[in-house]
Amino acid sequence: MKKTRLNAVHKESGARMIEFAGWEMPVEYKGIIDEHLAVRTKAGLFDVSHMGEIFVEGPEALACVQYLTPNDVAKLSPGQVQYTALTTPEGTFVDDMLVYCLSLPDRYLLVVNAANTDKDYAWIKEKSAPFNVQVINRSDEYSQLALQGPLAQEILQPLTDIDLSQMKSFHFAFGKVAGLDCLVSRTGYTGEDGFEIYTLAENPEVIWKAIIKEGTPKGLLPVGLGARDTLRLEARLMLYGNDITDKTTVLEADLKWIIKFQKGDFLGKAALEKQLQEGLKRKLVGFEVVDKGIARPHYPVFIKGEKVSEVCSGTFAPYVKKAIGLVYLPIEYTEIGTEFEIGIRDKKLKAKVVPTPFYKREKK
Amino acid sequence: MYPENLYYTKDHEWLKVEGEEAVVGITDFAQKQLGDIIYVDLPQVGKILEAHQTIGTVESVKSVSDVYSPVSGEVIEVNSELSQTPDLINKDPHGQGWIVRLKIKDKSEINNLMKAADYEKYLEGLEH
Known part of the structure; x- marks a missing residue:
């Protein structure tokens, strides 16, 4: 198993470690719910060096x-x-x-x-x-930390020479963080404001510890892959392997906004144009479980008693406090409010199509 | 750290014998593995269970785990507080986080269960 340069720090912090994509990664420190809520209301720090x-x-x-x-x-x-x-x-x-x-x-x-x-x-x-x-x-040379949450800028600014107030969303700059050379971008995978910090330094724990020290009094928590998944799903951010695969098209995933047909040729253009002309047969939609229970990946999905699909992502969402998920449904059943059933062990629970994202942060 | 008055299973349930009855829950190890518990699927009172049969399921944010009955018996009470506050299992797994009370069918089955010291040894084996 590969280890990130922060492996020892996680273990010292009492993280529960799991294997993910060949890496030994922290899945949770204090608990998924606390970590999730810290990112929504204060801030959270992630080691995502496996990217x-x-x-x-x-x-x-x-x-x-x-x-x-x-x-x-x-x-x-x-x-x-x-x-x-x-x-x-x-x-x-x-x-x-x-x-x-x-x-x-x-x-x-x-x-x-x-x-x-x-x-x-x-x-x-x-x-x-x-x-x-x-x-x-250069994946093995880079460490990546993500600092996410409404207090991310306030926590990071004292540690960097980059003027974060001038950095817009989806922009980046080079500078020092805790004295180490970094690339810092205003990006993330949580639905919150925040930054992703890339460094080639051999000792990224210096950055980790500086952010923990600066952030802890403000309510920052270290966050594992468990809450990373619940945060991204609430914000309807895609997870490869669950929601998008080599069997699902960009249009079916409802990501038409990332397709720019007029830009010239690109891989998949002809197929996507054809699919757009012919119309989609299925589409990825967000759902809420109406009955009591939680839908998980691969649980069967039924319409009028017939199995039509499987849950892609599904979990309990700690901030919206609902069992939510994503599923590909036949296009005629993708209207908001459409009801269907999900097989959960020996029961069939009622679910319905809802608008996404499930959570959207209020812009200042 | 595991109470000596309880019996334990390899699937990380505990059993507390009270006369002809017994209380069942999941161990501290089990709740830590699951993480934040948000939903407990409880059985109906009156359900007859064989040993190792599923009593119900416990769900955390990330995973689902079946709870198996350590011994055969009839469910005579369920911890209905878990419907509202499932995280009682995280907070007090061997106490307020109990799951069901059984009327034991055959007390000799208790001999198949582990005592605290044996369970702790069993856990050490899992961690290495």
Whole structure:
């Protein structure tokens, strides 16, 4: 099992560790509910060093990343970040990811899912062959910390020379955090304001400890992968392998906003255009369990007694205090308010389609 | 740390014998593994259980766990407080977090269960 550079710190903090995507990661420290609520109301600190960092560099880097992804990377100036995907020719997902424009048009950083890093690297290597670029997987060199929550800026500002008040959402800057060289972006996977901090330093525990020290009096908690999952689901952020896979298209996942058909050719464009013309047969929707019970991934989903699907993501959501989830339903059953059933052990519980995100933070 | 007046199973239930009756719950180890418990599916009073049969399920934010009956018997009471405050199991697993009370069918089955010292040894084995 791989270990992040913060492994010892987690164990000292009493974290419960699990294996995730080949990494030994903290799943919870104090408890998922407390950690979840800390991020919604104060702040939380995550070690997400397992995420993959793949660089695409060279004179044709922009053209290459444009070809690999459906969103319009040309819109990014250096210092900007974009949510997008790596798509197959069928318009399905190899992965979802963030693209950082480091230098226009020749340097991009792709931040991908831990479980997919090797697959993505191989995919990008192969598909980038016609372009004059170098693809470099630096995942093992980078540590990544995420500081998320309404107090994130207040906690991080005293520790960095970057003026965070000038950093807009989906922007980034280089600077020092706790004396170490970092890339800091205003991004995250929780539905809250916050930052993701990337560093090549061998001792990222310096940053971790500084943020814990600064944040603890303000209510910050270290947060494990357990609450990371419940937070992202409340905010309807996708989890690869659950909600999006190489069997689901970008349109079916209801992520049309990341497809820019007018930008030129890209992998999956023809398939997605065709699907758009023909109309979707199914779509990913949010649901709430109406009866008492919690839907989990792979629980069967029934409409009029017939099994039509399985739950993708499903959990108890600690902030909205409901059993929520995501599921692909036949398009004629995707209207808000549509009722269906979920098989939970020996019972069939009533659920209904609800608007998403389940949680949306109030903008200041 | 595990109370000596309780009996334990390999599936991390405990049994407290009170005359012909017994109280059943899950152990401190089990509640820690589950994390924050948010829902307990309780059986009907009157349900007849064989040893190892499912009494109900305990759900935390992240996972679901069946609770098995340590011995055979009839459910004569359920801890209805768990419907409103399921986290009693986290807070006091061997006390207020009890799950059901059984009328024991065959007291000799208790001999199949572990005492506290044996259970603690069993847990040590799991952790290594």
